[in-house]
Amino acid sequence: MIPILPNPEARTRERALDGCRRHWSFLSVLVSGMLLAVAAVPAIASSTPVSEQAALLLRVVRTGPTEASVLGVALTPSDAVELLVNGSVIASRAPEANLDYWFLDLGVTDTSIVETRIGLATSPAVVVPAYVAQPARPPGFISAQGSRLARNGQPIQLFGATEQTAFIYALSASGLWNGPPDLTAWGRNQLFPSGPDAKIPGVIDADSFWREYFRYFLHYNAVAGSPTNPKANVLRVWIADDSWVSEGTYLAWKANATVFWNVFDRMVYWANRSGFFLVPVLGHFDGAPDNRFFMTTTLQYAHQIEVVRAIMDRYNSEPRIAMWDLWNEPDVNNDVYWATVGGIVGFRAWASQYIADVKPHSPNHLITIGTAGESSFPGVPGLGWQYHFFFNDIPGLEVSQHHTSGTTEDVALINWETAWHEALGIPHFEGNYMYSLQPGPSPFGYGYWPWFTEQSRARGWPAITTTVLFDDGKGPYADYPYTGPLPSYPANAPPPNGQPRPSFVFSPSAPRAASAVQFDASASTDDQGIVQYKWDFGDGQAGSGAVVDHVYAVAGTYNVRLTAWDADGSGDSSTAGVPVEGQGGASPNGPLAALPSGFLWMVVAGLICALIATAAGLSRGLRRRRGVPRTVSTVKPRTGKSEPKRPAPEERPSEAPDESVTGEQADQEIDELFRDLDEMEASTARASEAIEAEDSPVPTRSKKR
Known part of the structure; x- marks a missing residue:
């Protein structure tokens, strides 16, 4: 049985306590049952031992002047994760199916201290990092605006x-790709008129x-314009491919x-002229990589830096360059090498150094790296926010990237990734995505993915480029x-x-169930x-x-999502969250709604005990002082056995010395008992107000995605 602790605020007299003891057996069972129910609710208590505090991973990212994101991993699917800022609980949530959790758009200052709590386990306290503003770009250039892309604001x-x-074929046709001009290479490409390995007729230079x-x-933009087939405005184009010719560019x-x-x-x-932006890819291996390009002390790396700087210098004033993609899929087909340099530690060291070596030559453009997210990369986490951060939390990287190939059409995965981007x-x-049904209509085993196009853009993803335009079971592009x-x-x-820029309001401001x-x-x-x-x-x-x-x-409370599409x-x-009240008008989101029903019953049971105790004590005191005899039960036991006849009440020996007092003294003690009862009621009210203040839900605020 869970022990019942006395209320420290209660100051009832011994007479009142004696009255409560008469009902102890019943109330102890009742209240203990309520406490057991409460103990089973994760929001109030958890079986998580304090020793597991180190397991409560916490990551805090400053995402705006007054905003931050908080991410972590829960311990069990039934955990209730509480978010504390400066010691106060401001939000709570259940973990995702993979135990991840995150809180986005958290209001903070430079001195805010963030923790998460699961039952008795609390994460280490983290001071919110200082905000570093994203660089502004000149008019006409694409810039970062939080987790979005923007142009002219x-x-x-x-x-x-x-x-x-x-x-690359154009360089070969021009005589710049390891040999004399190959005039047959003019017009060769991967898209038009029908790819891959297509050729546009009639071109000579x-x-x-x-x-x-x-x-x-221009043609496709004349016939496209739907959520699954939007009009195109960007080309991710390879400027280098060192698999063909090492250091070819x-x-x-x-x-x-x-x-x-x-x-x-x-x-x-x-x-x-066609209204397109470009994302030039400045490094790539299509086959076995030459790891000298990933070693910052080699001649190959030095040459790579030299040509990339030259390209950036020439086009730094060109707003049609959306961003520079420094390398396509450097994490693919190279697990052994990356393992020898510390896995992600070595990868980040190379990537951050590469960015630092070239970024000063293109202050007007964004920088990205075309990481595929190779699942066999040494030490890569499973699918979750740590997976996204693993490859993209790199100093100097201004645009994260990932490549997708699959057949699973699960909106929950899109929603997860959207949250990771924002976090x-x-x-x-x-940078690459395709539907890969194998076998499928396409002999290549991949094709265009209309569903992914629609769902990712509906969640506001700022940039996507399909690998191909032909069909592999889901339909071609346009x-x-x-x-x-x-x-x-x-x-x-x-x-x-x-x-x-979608936005909406709802009315009435306090909707009710069963009403429009x-x-x-x-x-x-x-x-x-x-x-x-x-x-x-x-x-x-x-x-x-x-x-x-x-x-x-x-x-x-219902999370309502509006998606808006243009031509x-x-x-x-x-x-935005929409709170809907019951038909009677009582809001399910009131201050006490967040509490488990078991806890509310425990409070009620405690109040009943206190009232019974006080009433019993008051009754007993009044009877003793005013000569009212005690009531004695005359119900016989059901055993059928005879019992000695009990003496009448007036014949029973006295249980206590005579406590007769004057009427004035009796009235004073009665007044004192009533004051005790009033004080207990006030104390209970204060405790209830404290519970309501602590557990009132945080107002939902409208946010993007």
């Missing part, structure tokens, strides 16, 4: 494709090649810089492959499309106008339209 969303061979190449995108630049720059310049020019506090670029006539270039380059709630997204904005609104009401139901009504069957297929989401 407005959010922008990039969608496009990857092109691994076009630039760098200018005509890039002109025709981007005309295909460096040698081409050194052999004839004028011709080299012509291939690059014409690409930038026609990208600009790290920098924009994310999904009307790919298109082989008909191509449109002409517009007189002026189309302006970059801004990202929708109106959701209004009319305040949402977009530079081209929003063409589609989708609602997720948080109860398994969905809707569409700028203004919709919805009825909740039961009370509760180009750009999308974004906004989420």
Whole structure:
């Protein structure tokens, strides 16, 4: 039995306590049962021993001037994780299925101290790190704005494709790729008109090649514009591939810089005419890697730095460069080498040094590294926020990156990754993604993935590029492959499309179950106008339209998500908690609603005990002082055995000396008993107010995604 501790605030007289003892057996069973129920609720107590404190991993990331994210790992699926800031609980939640938990958009200052608590275990206290502002970029350049990309202060969303061979073939056709000019290489690429290993007919030089190449995108943008087939505005293009020729890009630049720059310049020019941004990939191995490129003291590394600096110097004033991708998949097919240099420690040392060596030459552009997230990389964590941080928490890295290939279409995974991006506090670029059904309609075992396109952009992912455009069971991109006539270039380059900014309100302000709630997204904005609104009401139901009504069957707090799409297929989401009261108007989110029902019954039982004790003591005292005889039970036992006849009450010996007092003294003691009762009631009220203040839920605030 769990012991019942006396209330330190109670100061009842011995007479009142004697009255409570008469009911001890019943109340001790009742209250002990309530305490056992409370002990089983993780929010109040946990079996987690204090010795496991070190297991409560805690990571705090400063994501804004007054905001931070907090991440950790719980111990069991039933844990209730409490978030404490400066010693006060401000939020709580259950862990995800993989035991991860996170708190986003946490309001903090430079001196805030953050902890998490699970039952009796508390994480080490962490002082919130100082905020470091993301660098501003000149007008027209793409910049980081928290976990979003922005241009001229407005959010922008990039969608496009990857092109691994076009630039290299153009160098080969120009006589800069380990031999004389290969004129048959003009027009070769991976996308158009039908890839991979495609060839655009009728091109004879760098200018005509890039002109025709981007005309295909003009066609697709004329027929695309849906959530699954958005209009494209970015090309992730390989400038180097050291698998073909070791140091090939460096040698081409050194052999004839004028011709080299012509291939690059014409690409930038026609990208600009078509309204496209570029993400040049500056390093890559398609086969067995040459690890000298990953050793910062070798000649190969020095040459790599030299050519990358030259490229960045030339195009630092070019806003059509969205960001520089320093290396594609340096973590792939190289587990043995990375293990010899300490796994992720050696990887981060190389990556951070590479960034530091070239970043001063391109202050106007963002830096990313095309990490695939290789699952066999030495020491890589399982799928979770630590996995995302493992590869992307690198000093100087301004845009995180990951590559996805699969068939699982689970929105929960998209939601998880969205939270990880926001938690790290920098924009994310999904540089390669594809649907890989094997075997499937595609002989290559991979293809375009419409579902991933729609879901990632609906959650506001700032940049994604599909590996290919053809079908592998889920459908191709738009009307790919298109082989008909191509449109002409517009007189002026189309302006970059801004990202929708969804926002909504609901009425009434205190919705009730079984009554209609109106959701209004009319305040949402977009530079081209929003063409589609989708609602997720948080109860398994969905809707569409700028203004919709919805009825909740039961009370509760529902996370409502609005997704807005524009005519180009750009999308974004906004989420807010909507508290719905019961039909009678009593809110399920009141101050005591967060407490387990067992705890509330324990409080009620304690009050009953106190009232019974006081009433019994009062009754006993009054009877003794006013000559009222005690009541004696005359019910006979049910055993059937005869018992001696009990003496009448007046014949029984006295149990205590006569305590007769004057009427004035009796009245004084009665008044004192009532004062004790009043004090107990006030003390109980104070305790209840304290519980309510500590456990009142934190108001939900609307946030992106």
